[in-house]
Amino acid sequence: MIEIDEDLCKGCEICVAFCAKDVLEMSDKFNKKGVHPPLVVREEDCNLCGNCMLYCPDLAIVVAEEEESG
Amino acid sequence: MKLVHPLMKYVRPGAISTATCAGCGDGIMAQAVLRAIDELELNIDDFVFVSGIGCAGWIPSPFFNADTLHTTHGRPIAFASGVKLARPDRKVVVISGDGDLAAIGGNHLIHAARRNIGMTVICANNGIYGMTGGQVAPTTPLGLKTTTTPYGNVERAFDLCALVEAAGASYVARWTTYHARGLTRSVKKALTKRGFSFIEVLSQCPVQYGRRTGVGNAVAMMKGYKENSLSVKKAASLNEEELKNKIIVGELVDKDSPELTEEIEKVRRIHE
Numbered sequence: 001m002i003e004i005d006e007d008l009c010k011g012c013e014i015c016v017a018f019c020a021k022d023v024l025e026m027s028d029k030f031n032k033k034g035v036h037p038p039l040v041v042r043e044e045d046c047n048l049c050g051n052c053m054l055y056c057p058d059l060a061i062v063v064a065e066e067e068e069s070g
Numbered sequence: 071m072k073l074v075h076p077l078m079k080y081v082r083p084g085a086i087s088t089a090t091c092a093g094c095g096d097g098i099m100a101q102a103v104l105r106a107i108d109e110l111e112l113n114i115d116d117f118v119f120v121s122g123i124g125c126a127g128w129i130p131s132p133f134f135n136a137d138t139l140h141t142t143h144g145r146p147i148a149f150a151s152g153v154k155l156a157r158p159d160r161k162v163v164v165i166s167g168d169g170d171l172a173a174i175g176g177n178h179l180i181h182a183a184r185r186n187i188g189m190t191v192i193c194a195n196n197g198i199y200g201m202t203g204g205q206v207a208p209t210t211p212l213g214l215k216t217t218t219t220p221y222g223n224v225e226r227a228f229d230l231c232a233l234v235e236a237a238g239a240s241y242v243a244r245w246t247t248y249h250a251r252g253l254t255r256s257v258k259k260a261l262t263k264r265g266f267s268f269i270e271v272l273s274q275c276p277v278q279y280g281r282r283t284g285v286g287n288a289v290a291m292m293k294g295y296k297e298n299s300l301s302v303k304k305a306a307s308l309n310e311e312e313l314k315n316k317i318i319v320g321e322l323v324d325k326d327s328p329e330l331t332e333e334i335e336k337v338r339r340i341h342e
């Protein structure tokens with residue numbers, strides 16, 4: 001699963017550009033910093049490669065394997 | 071369930087955000103260094119991070135929750151040498167900019183490599199003086215129009231890795247922020263290497279470099295790193311003309327040589 005800490009985001013778009021699976025898109029909303037954070041729009045296509053997390057200069061993205069419930 | 075970034079535990083409480091502009095490569099470098107420490111399962115309390123003045127100086131300080139020494143412009147290696155001599159048990163890591171380490175601080179870099187003092191120097195090379203407004207640096211590409219070279223830079227750029235190699239460092243590598251995984255591997259190697267280790271990281275400055283020179287935003291700059299780089303192995307089969315404007319990435323030096331603080335300790339024992 002992918003989680004974006006929207007308020008840490010500075011809106012650079014690196015994560016969107018370097019996701020080979022087109023999972024992310026920039027949103028229209030504003031965060032606390034006044035920039036548009038990305039949105040996870042096609043989570044089912046995510047292969048957990050971790051690029052978005054590795055490249056986010058602001059540690060705003062976490063990618064982790066789904067923990068088994070129950 | 072809210073996921074917590076695995077590296078947040080190394081971030082100083084209160085320093086919730088990096089000090090750098092949107093898309094600055096220095097944040098990718100910060101993450102690569104912290105990831106290397108995490109993967110090696112080292113204790114960040116055993117480190118002393120030293121930086122100088124410039125945007126890159128903010129990579130460890132105050133962002134890393136560790137001992138950080140934010141020194142004067144050009145002098146982090148001099149301060150770090152003092153720290154290492156006083157506390158050889160500490161892992162001493164200098165993280166600073168190209169102007170800081172190679173222009174005003176160039177002589178410290180050369181002599182630290184020559185002495186092969188046990189420290190790691192990580193240079194955020196954005197090819198410019200970022201913090202002060204995009205002035206030309208000794209690392210600026212030939213011909214580039216910067217704030218202070220409106221007709222194009224007439225000087226050749228320094229090959230920092232070749233310089234440090236010639237001075238005698240034990241470990242030398244070059245990466246770009248596009249190569250965050252290779253960079254992390256090299257930081258792990260450098261942190262465990264005996265002697266002086268140096269990693270040059272081409273790190274995008276989308277504001278003073280990208281915007282002013284027309285190279286583009288952070289994404290365009292990272293794509294440029296991807297397109298213009300080739301591995302050490304590939305580069306070995308190409309001639310000077312073919313290598314023009316290319317960025318050679320990978321490990322350039324990995325050798326064993328006597329380390330300064332160990333040599334001092336030997337002398338001390340003899341005279342005890």
Ligand SMILES: Cc1ncc(C[n+]2csc(CCOP(=O)(O)OP(=O)(O)O)c2C)c(N)n1
Pocket residue numbers: 123124125126127143166167168169170171194196198199200201202207
């Ligand atoms: C002795 C001294 N000279 C000049 C300056 C002004 N100054 C501050 S940062 C800097 C250069 C920064 O360039 P670099 O080290 O490449 O760091 P960057 O901001 O690009 O990361 C200069 C010249 C200073 N602070 N002190």
Ligand code: SF4
Pocket residue numbers: 002018019020021022023024045046047048049050051052053063
């Ligand atoms: S982990 Fe990989 S595939 Fe998934 S969103 Fe991030 S970059 Fe895209």
Ligand code: SF4
Pocket residue numbers: 004008009010011012013014015016037038055056057058059060061093
């Ligand atoms: S890489 Fe990070 S800071 Fe940049 S847009 Fe994506 S989440 Fe925001």
Ligand code: SF4
Pocket residue numbers: 089090091092093094095096125126196200201274275276277278279
């Ligand atoms: S001016 Fe350039 S180097 Fe400095 S923080 Fe901004 S993008 Fe990074």
Ligand SMILES: [Mg+2]
Pocket residue numbers: 124167168169194195196197198199200207
């Ligand atoms: Mg610089």
